[in-house]
Amino acid sequence: MLSYSLKRILWALPTLVGITVVSFAVMHLAPGEPALSAGGLEQEALSPSQYQRLAEHYGWDRSLWVQYLDWVWRAARLDFGRSFSDGQPVIGKIGRALPATLYLALVALVASLGISIPLGITAARRQNGVFDSVSGVLLYGLYSVPSYVMGVVVILVVGVWWDALPFRGVASDGFADLTAGEKLRDLGQHVVLIGFCLAYRPLAFQARLVRANLLEVSQADFMRTALAKGLAPGRALVRHGFRNTLIPLITLVALTVPALLSGAVILEVIFSWPGIGRLLFDSIMQRDYPTIMGLTVISALLVLAGTLLADLAYAWVDPRVTYD
Amino acid sequence: MGRRIARDGRAVAGLLGVALLLVVGLAGPMLANRQPIVCRFEGQWHWPALVDVVHQFPWGERLVSKSKPFAFPTFEAKRDLPADGFALWPPIRYGPRETSADILQGPSAVHLLGTDQVGRDVAARLLRGASVSVGVGLGAMLIASLIGIPLGGLAGYVGGITDILISRLIELVLCFPVFFLILAVMAWLGPGTGAVGVAVVIGLTRWTSIARYTRGEFLRLKSEDYVLAARAQGAGLGRIVFVHILPNGLGPVLVAITFGVANVVLIEAGLSWLGFGVQAPEPSWGNMLRAGYEHLKLGPHLIYSSCAAIFLAVLSCNLVADGLRSALNPKGV
Numbered sequence: 001m002l003s004y005s006l007k008r009i010l011w012a013l014p015t016l017v018g019i020t021v022v023s024f025a026v027m028h029l030a031p032g033e034p035a036l037s038a039g040g041l042e043q044e045a046l047s048p049s050q051y052q053r054l055a056e057h058y059g060w061d062r063s064l065w066v067q068y069l070d071w072v073w074r075a076a077r078l079d080f081g082r083s084f085s086d087g088q089p090v091i092g093k094i095g096r097a098l099p100a101t102l103y104l105a106l107v108a109l110v111a112s113l114g115i116s117i118p119l120g121i122t123a124a125r126r127q128n129g130v131f132d133s134v135s136g137v138l139l140y141g142l143y144s145v146p147s148y149v150m151g152v153v154v155i156l157v158v159g160v161w162w163d164a165l166p167f168r169g170v171a172s173d174g175f176a177d178l179t180a181g182e183k184l185r186d187l188g189q190h191v192v193l194i195g196f197c198l199a200y201r202p203l204a205f206q207a208r209l210v211r212a213n214l215l216e217v218s219q220a221d222f223m224r225t226a227l228a229k230g231l232a233p234g235r236a237l238v239r240h241g242f243r244n245t246l247i248p249l250i251t252l253v254a255l256t257v258p259a260l261l262s263g264a265v266i267l268e269v270i271f272s273w274p275g276i277g278r279l280l281f282d283s284i285m286q287r288d289y290p291t292i293m294g295l296t297v298i299s300a301l302l303v304l305a306g307t308l309l310a311d312l313a314y315a316w317v318d319p320r321v322t323y324d
Numbered sequence: 325m326g327r328r329i330a331r332d333g334r335a336v337a338g339l340l341g342v343a344l345l346l347v348v349g350l351a352g353p354m355l356a357n358r359q360p361i362v363c364r365f366e367g368q369w370h371w372p373a374l375v376d377v378v379h380q381f382p383w384g385e386r387l388v389s390k391s392k393p394f395a396f397p398t399f400e401a402k403r404d405l406p407a408d409g410f411a412l413w414p415p416i417r418y419g420p421r422e423t424s425a426d427i428l429q430g431p432s433a434v435h436l437l438g439t440d441q442v443g444r445d446v447a448a449r450l451l452r453g454a455s456v457s458v459g460v461g462l463g464a465m466l467i468a469s470l471i472g473i474p475l476g477g478l479a480g481y482v483g484g485i486t487d488i489l490i491s492r493l494i495e496l497v498l499c500f501p502v503f504f505l506i507l508a509v510m511a512w513l514g515p516g517t518g519a520v521g522v523a524v525v526i527g528l529t530r531w532t533s534i535a536r537y538t539r540g541e542f543l544r545l546k547s548e549d550y551v552l553a554a555r556a557q558g559a560g561l562g563r564i565v566f567v568h569i570l571p572n573g574l575g576p577v578l579v580a581i582t583f584g585v586a587n588v589v590l591i592e593a594g595l596s597w598l599g600f601g602v603q604a605p606e607p608s609w610g611n612m613l614r615a616g617y618e619h620l621k622l623g624p625h626l627i628y629s630s631c632a633a634i635f636l637a638v639l640s641c642n643l644v645a646d647g648l649r650s651a652l653n654p655k656g657v
Binding site for chain 1: 511
């Protein structure tokens with residue numbers, strides 16, 4: 001277990017280096033000098049001495065290697081430089097946007113797991129029964145609806161026609177003046193629509209996976225033993241069967257993390273949610289390369305950490321796992 | 325295998341959907357066009373809509389400009405054609421960029437799916453937008469296959485340090501959330517990249533699952549008896565790979581590619597929604613959905629049609645991919 005964990009963590013190091021290389025390349029393969037084009041300047045329009053001063057300021061006069069190592073050294077201390085668009089430190093901008101995204105991802109993850117597991121178990125209890133067939137078709141259809149399509153539809157139906165829930169931002173304008181109870185209610189109301197839009201695709205996938213794994217496990221010898229000793233079928237499925245589907249579920253949750261971050265980009269734009277997806281979109285519109293680089297690195301690190309944790313949890317749950 | 329798919333109702337429905345998508349994507353200009361398919365003008369036959377079909381391809385322009393009967397029409401059929409002149413019209417008599425004074429109108433007999441914010445016919449844009457989805461979907465997956473199959477095959481067949489390096493590379497690409505990497509590259513190109521740029525960027529970033537499946541298949545098949553027999557007989561590397569391994573391992577790779585197409589359609593529409601990729605007035609389902617989002621109260625009909633199109637395209641590809649998968653692996657759930 002310990003040696004597996006150590007090996008797994010060591011294997012993540014090259015990936016970590018790769019992440020920094022790719023993120024650095026994203027900026028330096030860009031045509032033209034990004035800092036100039038962001039400021040609306042043409043290189044030809046500057047005098048050589050002006051250009052020289054800018055180049056020294058941004059460090060373009062040094063070799064690419066030195067620039068890369070310098071950037072990595074600063075990135076390791078979470079210094080991604082200053083934004084081209086408003087001069088704020090990039091890490092501060094990301095730090096302010098990250099909680100909204102993590103909050104949303106957590107809500108979506110809890111909601112999807114909380115619904116998909118009972119759904120999958122219920123469907124598996126009666127394979128090919130009415131509930132199984134109906135939920136199977138519905139979940140399959142739901143999985144094929146892109147989240148931004150669902151986003152626009154729920155905004156139209158629930159937000160505009162029905163006018164039942166707010167669909168812009170994390171909280172209402174006068175949030176600070178509300179009492180604690182009203183604050184909770186306000187936050188809850190704002191997260192419902194976007195949370196649903198982010199959660200339903202992982203939910204559909206997870207429910208199908210739980211069902212499929214349960215059906216596979218129900219053929220196992222220990223299930224037959226449990227039934228033979230007189231345990232009720234439903235209890236046997238939950239107590240003995242479900243436990244054995246936990247391992248693929250852990251992997252799935254880890255795989256859901258990038259999907260949650262990625263799916264959030266368009267949803268955050270649609271719902272005016274002040275998270276990192278929206279920040280990325282704004283930065284790209286303004287060609288704010290330091291922020292784009294910072295966001296690329298941070299999001300990739302989150303995914304790397306997620307897969308690493310999942311692999312470790314996997315080994316912890318199932319002692320048979322070894323590094324091949 | 326074909327028989328197994330034919331018995332699978334869902335897969336057949338998916339195949340029908342994909343076939344419909346391909347037909348509409350290729351023959352879109354003959355289904356919705358401001359010019360007739362064929363007409364007689366000033367004593368000469370013209371095929372304007374057919375010319376448009378050829379024009380969809382990058383090399384098409386050279387092809388038609390040289391041959392007289394298929395030359396680009398210099399007249400406006402609706403205005404110039406005499407009332408008694410012969411003309412065979414497409415079912416939708418509007419072009420995707422043809423504006424009118426009737427803005428944001430609901431569905432009617434004149435405009436079957438209504439009009440958008442500058443008076444363009446939604447049905448025409450929907451039909452012509454299919455070619456973007458089909459083109460980007462197939463183009464991106466072609467690029468992804470050209471990267472993923474050789475890399476995956478190399479990793480699986482050669483093994484050792486090559487395998488380790490390629491597997492690390494796959495893991496690295498997987499670390500970047502889809503839209504983050506694609507959007508970051510899009511930042512170089514700026515908004516208005518066009519369908520080709522979108523296909524290239526998506527193809528360059530979405531090859532990992534193809535590579536992983538190819539690697540798995542090569543790993544499994546290279547120690548099969550028939551491959552060993554071929555090697556013992558002195559077959560060259562090319563023969564072993566292309567004759568013995570690739571045809572047998574193509575099934576799972578095909579599943580990955582089909583799922584990939586569904587994903588690309590979804591990503592492309594998302595990028596167009598965000599304002600990258602295909603720009604108005606060129607039609608794409610993503611920018612139609614965006615127009616609907618911007619006119620929620622006045623033009624909800626803009627949303628239904630593009631939503632339905634994206635949903636059905638993604639669903640069809642997923643159904644076909646699932647059908648393929650269960651046909652290849654009948655015991656699996």
